[in-house]
Amino acid sequence: MKKIITCLLTALGLTTACGQENFENVDVAEFAELTENQNVVVLDVRTAEEFAEGHIEGAILIDQGQDDFMEKAKATLPLDKTIAIYCRSGRRSANAAGRLAAENYKCVNLKGGILAWKEAGKAVTTDTYEVDIFKTKSGKLVKLHALMHSCIRIEYNGKEIEIDPVEKLGDRIVDYTAIPNADYIIVTHEHRDHFDGATIRMLTKDNTQLIMNQRCTEMYGSGKAMTNGQKLILKDITIEAVPAYNTTEGHLQFHPKGRDNGYILTLDGLRIYIAGDTEDIPEMSAIKDIDIAFLPCNQPYTMTIEQLVRAAKTIKPKVLFPYHYGKTDVTTIPSQLASEGIDVRIRHYE
Known part of the structure; x- marks a missing residue:
């Protein structure tokens, strides 16, 4: 009977063939320490409804009860990171940890789940946007929020930075009223999925610094215009404007050379x-020492999958976020860049 039970658990992915768990169970204190480590991905395996009610900040959501759980997990989770997993009480996360560990992921399960986390007085958030947390060289936190499409929110050292803030695209809406007013608003170009004057006005306060390309400053009536190659050194950040344009014949009218900006923030x-709206342009070979890259992927306006992979191999960022990808299937990108040592993170930047 014991052998039958062990075989059943093994089939569920909860044990090794020897009957031992193939992942580590940790308490709240150990799990909390893991969430501060950049080599750890925090994974919530509950339902979307549970996630919206409150989750650990920085966690990504993949419902382990869905049939495509493993497919999504393999497309999203890097094999070279530790996966710190939790659910409500620890049972579903143990199941998920076992299944992932059977696919060679290093997994850690939170004993007692988010119930134990809350009981210990640990914070949760109801922000349903995906958040990735990084540390600067001196240990300051940088939080990157996946809002939608080209809209990125960055929290850094008490400052709010908004990239291409747009409130509404189709039936998708970003509730910018729930986000603090911006210290910096940075806009790549004037297309309506990047430039939204009403949202910019809503986010602006007395000392907001607005950085855009020349055409956007003309349309908005104010702001600092940057052109390709310019560098702006501010108190908190350095901003470099870099080229962003189309190269494919028949697409050149979408983003002509010299008009739009990509940006490097330090x-x-x-x-x-x-990167803004661009293809894999020659100027990318001069972009060096990038920790985090956002590369667009939706032809005919930006890059194909092949172009994005080629661009990533040129730039060699430590972490890559495909964004602005619409209906393009970006789930093959991690496997295509696996040999490059690039941590590819698929977030909801449709």
């Missing part, structure tokens, strides 16, 4: 490249 030594 936050206390942490370098973030936001």
